[in-house]
Amino acid sequence: MLVRNATRSLLYRRGLLSARPRTYATASRERVRIVEVGPRDGLQNESAVIPPEVKAELVNRLTKAGMDIIESGSFVSPKWVPQMAGTADVLKLMKRHKGMHYPVLVPNMKGLELLLDLLSKQPKSEVPYTDEIAVFTAATDAFSKANTNCTVAESLERLSAVAKRATAEGLRVRGYVSVVIDCPYSGKVDPAKVKDVSQALLDMGCYEISLGDTVGTGNPTTVGTLLHTVIGGSSGIPASKLAGHFHDTYGMAVANIFTALEHGVRTFDSAVGGLGGCPYSPGATGNVATEDVLYALRGSQYEAPGDLEAIAEVGTWISKTLNRPNASRVGRALEARRAREKLEKERENDGGAAETISAKL
Numbered sequence: 089m090l091v092r093n094a095t096r097s098l099l100y101r102r103g104l105l106s107a108r109p110r111t112y113a114t115a116s117r118e119r120v121r122i123v124e125v126g127p128r129d130g131l132q133n134e135s136a137v138i139p140p141e142v143k144a145e146l147v148n149r150l151t152k153a154g155m156d157i158i159e160s161g162s163f164v165s166p167k168w169v170p171q172m173a174g175t176a177d178v179l180k181l182m183k184r185h186k187g188m189h190y191p192v193l194v195p196n197m198k199g200l201e202l203l204l205d206l207l208s209k210q211p212k213s214e215v216p217y218t219d220e221i222a223v224f225t226a227a228t229d230a231f232s233k234a235n236t237n238c239t240v241a242e243s244l245e246r247l248s249a250v251a252k253r254a255t256a257e258g259l260r261v262r263g264y265v266s267v268v269i270d271c272p273y274s275g276k277v278d279p280a281k282v283k284d285v286s287q288a289l290l291d292m293g294c295y296e297i298s299l300g301d302t303v304g305t306g307n308p309t310t311v312g313t314l315l316h317t318v319i320g321g322s323s324g325i326p327a328s329k330l331a332g333h334f335h336d337t338y339g340m341a342v343a344n345i346f347t348a349l350e351h352g353v354r355t356f357d358s359a360v361g362g363l364g365g366c367p368y369s370p371g372a373t374g375n376v377a378t379e380d381v382l383y384a385l386r387g388s389q390y391e392a393p394g395d396l397e398a399i400a401e402v403g404t405w406i407s408k409t410l411n412r413p414n415a416s417r418v419g420r421a422l423e424a425r426r427a428r429e430k431l432e433k434e435r436e437n438d439g440g441a442a443e444t445i446s447a448k449l
């Protein structure tokens with residue numbers, strides 16, 4: 089025990105452990121929703137094709153770590169996105185829980201029909217494979233053409249039929265708008281355009297619009313200007329119908345989330361281990377890491393789902409499994425701390441070798 093206390097005080101002195109920050113009482117904390125997009129948005133943009141078993145295991149581990157909304161796959165043509173082949177298998181393999189949501193991306197009517205067919209074959213006694221789809225469009229024609237080979241107006245027309253059919257079948261529909269800050273093809277994006285596209289998605293039945301800084305070039309000023317336009321004015325969209333989807337290319341994603349919080353947005357998309365990227369915006373790195381978001385919200389007035397330490401372990405696991413570096417700074421810091429603690433424990437168990445081991449610290 090003495091050794092343990094000594095170890096702790098050593099860690100405090102080195103600044104590796106800090107005194108517990110002043111926290112807000114649980115009752116007064118405002119709930120923030122996190123949509124974990126690692127298994128879909130994240131893995132879709134990784135270069136490797138990952139077997140359905142690994143994806144299902146990722147969903148299961150995230151569930152265990154406390155995430156309650158997990159985007160689990162997409163019904164897109166495997167010809168275009170081979171990483172997303174086998175979503176039906178993922179949905180069958182993963183453990184599904186009542187009350188949780190497992191949105192799947194559906195780009196067109198064909199994808200929706202595949203999903204509806206799958207759902208119709210499921211025994212009624214089981215928890216449904218999913219109760220939610222996500223549809224996506226962009227704020228610029230240039231990005232929309234590169235991504236889905238049609239203009240924004242054309243994509244909205246296609247999606248309207250998809251959203252109507254899905255809601256008629258009892259599914260919730262979430263809308264994504266890509267490139268809300270900058271477009272890799274046409275530059276700076278007009279916030280008024282983002283507002284129009286978001287409104288069109290709401291009009292067709294989407295319950296929430298996720299605003300995507302796909303390229304990750306936004307900062308608190310540009311994100312603030314965007315939200316001021318989208319939320320403001322007599323035709324403003326309520327912040328409660330918006331979500332923030334920030335990529336961390338320039339390391340601004342967490343700052344952008346706090347800007348969005350100031351504007352009343354309470355839902356954010358993030359990916360464990362900062363998985364992802366965007367094949368249509370070269371150089372763009374992944375989604376903001378779930379670990380980074382949870383760490384940033386620690387001790388704040390906001391309460392988010394998920395256990396930080398457990399999520400960080402999932403991030404370590406999936407990064408190792410994909411043989412990629414862990415893109416979460418918080419994840420890497422916690423990995424290093426776990427390694428140090430393991431060494432400290434070894435030292436406690438083996439007093440004789442204390443000096444050699446501490447040299448490795």
Ligand SMILES: [Zn+2]
Pocket residue numbers: 129333335364374375
């Ligand atoms: Zn993303």
